[in-house]
Amino acid sequence: MAHDPASLDKPFASLQVFDWGGDATALQEIDAAVIAAHGDATLHADLEKRLSALLGGGCTLAVKEYACRKLAAIGTAASVPALATLLPDRDHSHMARFALQQIAAPEAAAALRKAAGDLQGDLKIGMISSLAGRGDAASVPLLAALLRGESRTAVAAAEALGRIRTDEAVQALAAAADVADAHAAAAIVDARLAGAEAQLRHGRRREALATYRALADAAAHGTTASAKAARLAATRGILACLDTAAS
Amino acid sequence: MVHGSQGDDGLSTTDRSPGAGPAGTRPASGTLRASRRGFLASAGAAAVAPYVITSTALGNASTPPASDRIVMGGIGIGNMGSGDQAAFLNRSDVQYVAVCDVRQKWREDAKGRVDGKYGNADCAADVDFRELLGRADIDAVHIATPDHWHAIMTIAACRAGKDVYLQKPETLTLREGPLMVDAARRYGRVVSGGSQRVLDDYTGIVHPCWAGEIGAIRSVDISVGGPSMPCYLPALPTPPDIDWELWLGPAPWEPYNPGRCDGNYGTGGNSWRSYLDYSGGSLTDWGAHHFGGAIFATDLRELQPAKVTYHAASADGKQAAYVTVTYPNGVDLHHNRPQQLRPATPALAHGSAIQIVGDGEPRVPKPVPAYKGQGGIYGDFIECVKTRERPFRDIELAVNTMTAPHMIGIAYRLQRSLAWDAAAQRFTGDEEANRLLDRARREPWIL
Numbered sequence: 001m002a003h004d005p006a007s008l009d010k011p012f013a014s015l016q017v018f019d020w021g022g023d024a025t026a027l028q029e030i031d032a033a034v035i036a037a038h039g040d041a042t043l044h045a046d047l048e049k050r051l052s053a054l055l056g057g058g059c060t061l062a063v064k065e066y067a068c069r070k071l072a073a074i075g076t077a078a079s080v081p082a083l084a085t086l087l088p089d090r091d092h093s094h095m096a097r098f099a100l101q102q103i104a105a106p107e108a109a110a111a112l113r114k115a116a117g118d119l120q121g122d123l124k125i126g127m128i129s130s131l132a133g134r135g136d137a138a139s140v141p142l143l144a145a146l147l148r149g150e151s152r153t154a155v156a157a158a159e160a161l162g163r164i165r166t167d168e169a170v171q172a173l174a175a176a177a178d179v180a181d182a183h184a185a186a187a188i189v190d191a192r193l194a195g196a197e198a199q200l201r202h203g204r205r206r207e208a209l210a211t212y213r214a215l216a217d218a219a220a221h222g223t224t225a226s227a228k229a230a231r232l233a234a235t236r237g238i239l240a241c242l243d244t245a246a247s
Numbered sequence: 248m249v250h251g252s253q254g255d256d257g258l259s260t261t262d263r264s265p266g267a268g269p270a271g272t273r274p275a276s277g278t279l280r281a282s283r284r285g286f287l288a289s290a291g292a293a294a295v296a297p298y299v300i301t302s303t304a305l306g307n308a309s310t311p312p313a314s315d316r317i318v319m320g321g322i323g324i325g326n327m328g329s330g331d332q333a334a335f336l337n338r339s340d341v342q343y344v345a346v347c348d349v350r351q352k353w354r355e356d357a358k359g360r361v362d363g364k365y366g367n368a369d370c371a372a373d374v375d376f377r378e379l380l381g382r383a384d385i386d387a388v389h390i391a392t393p394d395h396w397h398a399i400m401t402i403a404a405c406r407a408g409k410d411v412y413l414q415k416p417e418t419l420t421l422r423e424g425p426l427m428v429d430a431a432r433r434y435g436r437v438v439s440g441g442s443q444r445v446l447d448d449y450t451g452i453v454h455p456c457w458a459g460e461i462g463a464i465r466s467v468d469i470s471v472g473g474p475s476m477p478c479y480l481p482a483l484p485t486p487p488d489i490d491w492e493l494w495l496g497p498a499p500w501e502p503y504n505p506g507r508c509d510g511n512y513g514t515g516g517n518s519w520r521s522y523l524d525y526s527g528g529s530l531t532d533w534g535a536h537h538f539g540g541a542i543f544a545t546d547l548r549e550l551q552p553a554k555v556t557y558h559a560a561s562a563d564g565k566q567a568a569y570v571t572v573t574y575p576n577g578v579d580l581h582h583n584r585p586q587q588l589r590p591a592t593p594a595l596a597h598g599s600a601i602q603i604v605g606d607g608e609p610r611v612p613k614p615v616p617a618y619k620g621q622g623g624i625y626g627d628f629i630e631c632v633k634t635r636e637r638p639f640r641d642i643e644l645a646v647n648t649m650t651a652p653h654m655i656g657i658a659y660r661l662q663r664s665l666a667w668d669a670a671a672q673r674f675t676g677d678e679e680a681n682r683l684l685d686r687a688r689r690e691p692w693i694l
Binding site for chain 1: 383406407408429432433434435477479480481482499500501502504660661662663678679682683685686687688689690691692693694
């Protein structure tokens with residue numbers, strides 16, 4: 001049966017004035033429509049357009065959060081501009097990322113990268129978190145440039161590079177091994193360990209072994225808990241490489 | 248806003264006093280700040296050491312010396328967490344030194360129990376779990392927060408060199424599990440999941456299965472509640488005795504309501520276990536026990552399902568929808584399959600919760616994995632902390648177990664069947680399902 005756009009008019013009209021504690025019937029109807037949109041391009045497009053339109057208006061926080069949750073499920077490149085406008089807004093940034101992190105379109109990643117460059121503080125870390133969640137290889141240069149900066153951001157950038165784990169990410173982490181900030185240094189070690197694990201899983205034993213040896217050497221004389229943990233992890237990695245070679 | 252003070256030993260042991268804001272609004276003070284990160288650098292000097300070598304430090308006939316005791320702290324000391332705390336606190340081979348909870352009453356009560364046990368006031372009481380993890384003297388932690396915190400805290404604990412006893416369900420999303428396993432293995436940590444029921448409650452089905460009495464397993468029926476739901480509870484003023492920003496943590500910001508965060512065991516709408524931002528609902532909450540018991544009994548813990556089949560409700564409404572997961576060895580696990588579709592006489596049953604069918608051809612018995620040490624699953628964890636063995640509910644086995652209810656929850660949400668690629672840890676050919684593998688975390692939290 002062809003989608004009748006009028007069938008969504010009433011629930012969306014109710015949704016516009018929804019707030020926490022209100023009647024959620026309209027939301028449940030829209031939930032059902034989102035499920036039904038699988039394989040129905042017309043319904044899908046109609047839903048997406050209506051949900052995106054809610055983001056720029058004067059709706060409640062509850063409504064915008066709901067719209068972002070639904071766009072996380074069905075959003076496409078068409079929703080990216082509306083979502084991107086919310087990224088600098090402290091009250092809406094996370095839920096905009098809730099959607100953008102899931103939208104496969106390259107425009108979504110581009111929006112997150114731009115915001116990561118423009119924003120500061122926790123919001124910047126949020127963008128980094130979502131780029132990590134996407135495994136966005138194109139963000140490696142941006143992230144690499146943050147490794148020697150503000151401590152919390154550097155930690156987040158290192159963690160993201162550890163999730164992305166491309167060769168470029170691995171090289172960026174290695175190049176920042178001598179970073180002065182202790183928290184960033186620990187995060188870089190963890191990310192390099194993750195990179196070495198990925199290399200070993202993909203049969204790149206020599207590269208993994210080189211990383212593990214470098215990490216073990218760097219932590220050889222450390223007395224902090226971080227240094228001890230790194231030394232243990234690197235040693236375990238070396239043994240894993242040797243086991244792999246022997247098998 | 249953080250109002251804390253630092254004690255002489257560098258530890259911040261006083262409460263935070265988050266300002267209460269009007270209902271439905273975010274506090275002007277903003278999101279959690281890492282204002283205690285500088286503290287972490289000095290945590291190595293923060294170990295609470297006795298100034299006098301007491302008899303308890305030396306040990307006696309029934310108590311190991313201090314040097315042989317596992318130093319522990321607890322994070323999330325509510326309903327289940329207080330039970331875990333009691334189990335560890337009452338062990339002579341554990342020295343319990345710190346509690347952490349974002350709720351003042353839980354925190355103070357937990358500290359009081361520890362201080363009462365030891366007859367002093369030494370137990371640290373933290374609001375921020377990173378303070379506790381930053382202590383160099385702590386060997387292990389138990390975690391019983393709502394599910395949305397489990398992965399972040401477990402991974403942070405592993406990086407900090409702590410072993411972890413983690414309440415079930417161990418994961419909130421499918422993406423978290425492999426990251427947790429990686430962290431445990433990378434740092435050589437003992438990480439135990441926390442279903443005390445898997446080995447204790449289901450012996451009536453476990454032993455006959457492992458003894459080969461019913462032959463090769465063909466199918467399992469599991470009856471347990473369904474997935475969690477969205478939360479639309481009304482906004483209420485945030486009370487001063489809960490750090491709401493830190494309670495929410497990586498979950499979306501939504502206004503305070505006691506029904507949103509209550510730790511009671513219900514899943515009908517007045518507890519965090521009801522709501523999808525914090526829990527998988529009864530499907531993963533009680534499901535961790537029933538799926539855990541069934542998957543252990545049928546020796547599927549090292550596998551993940553390959554296929555998820557959604558059976559739609561009948562048009563006349565007389566038959567509800569249900570989901571089947573099929574393992575690579577052909578075993579089917581049915582969630583809430585209608586009674587009329589089940590075998591009339593299953594070979595084995597754990598009440599109405601679990602029913603198992605085999606092919607009836609007796610097989611060679613296998614030894615049943617058991618707890619190590621003394622004291623159930625808690626003793627198993629402590630023993631493994633000492634010996635560095637993997638515990639009964641090792642995190643990898645727990646993660647594998649939890650993939651089944653998580654996949655079932657996704658199938659219910661999408662109302663269709665799915666195929667799972669365990670090597671890639673993704674659904675095959677279903678982008679919408681893969682969007683549900685994980686969710687964006689609220690800044691500044693990253694996983």
